[in-house]
């Protein structure tokens with residue numbers, strides 16, 4: 001059972017995912033370089049390119065545009081792009097953008113398809129994919145390992161700056177283990193789908209030595225939820241059983257299934273390249289330039305809302321008027337950001353690894 005229905009649809013995620021694009025853009029040169037070393041001469045005759053966790057497709061199609069062009073430099077074979085996400089994802093924007101004006105957005109001899117399913121399962125035929133990617137997605141857990149997380153709304157706990165709330169060691173360990181199981185399942189599924197020599201690029205938000213991508217954004221959501229507990233809009237029990245099913249890995253946690261001693265996936269992949277990096281967040285940069293706190297609070301809230309609201313809605317399923325509660329929570333977030341922007345600093349830390357399927 002997936003723990004989220006996906007992002008907010010109807011173009012909302014596409015319009016509010018510039019930070020995710022910044023993290024993707026950083027590793028695009030890796031794709032171009034990796035494609036240049038690939039051999040497309042062996043079967044299958046169709047070159048398969050697959051992106052997992054594609055959401056509404058804005059960023060996924062932009063990545064594929066680079067990937068298709070990079071592969072075209074080295075093969076004239078037909079290319080198929082696959083864009084995959086949860087069955088509950090809103091694929092309608094993706095479909096519109098894949099064939100604007102009735103033609104493939106990627107040009108001639110490229111066909112595309114969308115596949116609904118959890119990326120922790122095998123979703124494509126064996127040895128049918130030459131290059132697989134996933135961006136800003138494998139932090140989403142495949143299952144909720146605990147029913148309650150009473151002290152905070154995210155497994156990684158509050159920022160050091162605020163320290164509001166707490167996650168016990170045993171609670172953290174349950175999420176760490178779930179994230180490790182998910183990653184192994186993801187790598188095992190992709191290893192079955194990839195051709196020998198095929199590439200897998202995994203990029204995800206994470207926790208670095210100094211900053212974590214979760215800091216700031218989840219503190220403000222936590223503060224807003226607690227304010228709604230205080231005024232009686234939501235119960236303490238709703239707060240204590242709510243958490244975002246997302247885990248922010250360290251770089252070591254990302255690479256461990258391939259590189260650690262006795263690693264489960266060590267025999268499946270060769271690690272080609274790995275890096276932890278921080279990218280500038282466009283709306284933070286704009287705010288530093290303009291000082292316009294209203295624009296900043298609006299962009300920050302919409303960015304956060306795009307991926308947190310669907311989980312919140314699932315959790316408020318039994319509320320008589322979930323839409324009013326949800327609107328009130330995000331309005332409150334906007335107010336907190338406007339009043340105290342320095343209380344919720346946001347840094348986008350990402351980790352990426354490029355793997356080659358061995359065998």
Ligand SMILES: C[S@@+](CC[C@H](N)C(=O)[O-])C[C@H]1O[C@@H](n2cnc3c(N)ncnc32)[C@H](O)[C@@H]1O
Nearest residue numbers: 006020053055059085086118119135136137140
């Ligand atoms: C933050 S969005 C990233 C979208 C896009 N890759 C980007 O970087 O802009 C995370 C995506 O992961 C998807 N996701 C979460 N859990 C998933 C799962 N188990 N299987 C497939 N996709 C999943 C969500 O539905 C969402 O579309």
